[in-house]
Amino acid sequence: MKTMIDMNKAAMVLKLLGDQTRLTMVKILDQHDCCVCEFVEIFNVSQPSISQHLRKLRDVGLIEEERKGQWIFYSINKANEYYPFVESVLERLPSQDEKLQELEEKGTRIICC
Amino acid sequence: MKTMIDMNKAAMVLKLLGDQTRLTMVKILDQHDCCVCEFVEIFNVSQPSISQHLRKLRDVGLIEEERKGQWIFYSINKANEYYPFVESVLERLPSQDEKLQELEEKGTRIICC
DNA sequence: GCATTATATAAGCATGTAGTTATATACTTA
DNA sequence: TAAGTATATAACTACATGCTTATATAATGC
Numbered sequence: 001m002k003t004m005i006d007m008n009k010a011a012m013v014l015k016l017l018g019d020q021t022r023l024t025m026v027k028i029l030d031q032h033d034c035c036v037c038e039f040v041e042i043f044n045v046s047q048p049s050i051s052q053h054l055r056k057l058r059d060v061g062l063i064e065e066e067r068k069g070q071w072i073f074y075s076i077n078k079a080n081e082y083y084p085f086v087e088s089v090l091e092r093l094p095s096q097d098e099k100l101q102e103l104e105e106k107g108t109r110i111i112c113c
Numbered sequence: 114m115k116t117m118i119d120m121n122k123a124a125m126v127l128k129l130l131g132d133q134t135r136l137t138m139v140k141i142l143d144q145h146d147c148c149v150c151e152f153v154e155i156f157n158v159s160q161p162s163i164s165q166h167l168r169k170l171r172d173v174g175l176i177e178e179e180r181k182g183q184w185i186f187y188s189i190n191k192a193n194e195y196y197p198f199v200e201s202v203l204e205r206l207p208s209q210d211e212k213l214q215e216l217e218e219k220g221t222r223i224i225c226c
Numbered sequence: 227g228c229a230t231t232a233t234a235t236a237a238g239c240a241t242g243t244a245g246t247t248a249t250a251t252a253c254t255t256a
Numbered sequence: 257t258a259a260g261t262a263t264a265t266a267a268c269t270a271c272a273t274g275c276t277t278a279t280a281t282a283a284t285g286c
Binding site: 002003004005006007008010011012013014015016017018019020023024027084085088089091092093094096 | 115116117118119120121123124125126127128129130131132133136137140197198201202204205206207209
């Protein structure tokens with residue numbers, strides 16, 4: 001039995017995911033925690049733009065933040081009511097691990113604490 | 114093995130589905146063909162607004178039109194490259210059959226040919 | 227304490243979106 | 257053929273969105 005979701009909530013979540021930056025962020029976060037500066041490097045946009053995307057995802061509770069020293073790490077919130085729905089979308093998307101791989105090769109991946 | 118979809122195509126499709134009117138249309142069309150005037154009655158918006166939503170869905174090939182006399186019927190295009198992805202979203206949505214049910218009770222459902 | 231780094235927020239701007247009204251096109255029926 | 261019904265398109269408008277730059281806040285390290 002699959003988890004159902006209200007039409008209006010579903011449309012809201014799909015709209016959130018209907019942006020290439022946010023969709024990729026969520027796909028990455030589903031596998032790995034990430035900090036803001038990593039996203040800034042992955043996507044070719046300004047830091048405020050990244051913060052604003054993260055805020056939208058956090059506002060609906062789909063991701064959570066945790067400060068670790070100087071950095072703020074974001075992670076997926078699997079307990080969120082929309083997560084099962086989001087997960088069924090993410091399953092259809094190719095892994096974005098190579099984006100973090102590139103950071104590691106450049107030595108800019110933040111491994112903290 | 115699930116069908117995969119490019120990130121940019123996925124974001125484009127999710128954006129299309131991230132509107133309550135279009136999402137509901139696609140959910141209905143996944144089960145029943147429908148003509149424009151039925152959608153006009155179901156959603157509380159003008160006929161041009163409905164036509165514009167249908168056009169967006171048709172432009173990516175997700176739905177098809179077929180004229181039947183005076184009416185133009187739309188149907189889902191299961192052969193479309195995005196359909197498997199869309200289907201996995203629709204599976205999580207509650208049936209919208211009651212909307213067509215209401216039309217039948219009012220006697221305004223178009224059964225044609 | 228001061229400079230540096232990381233992040234968030236505010237403000238402004240250009241573009242996109244969803245709706246409307248007006249009008250054109252196409253089919254049906256008297 | 258004329259009137260009515262169904263649909264699409266064009267033009268316009270209000271509002272949303274995603275980006276930018278500027279600035280504020282917070283932690284780090286000298």
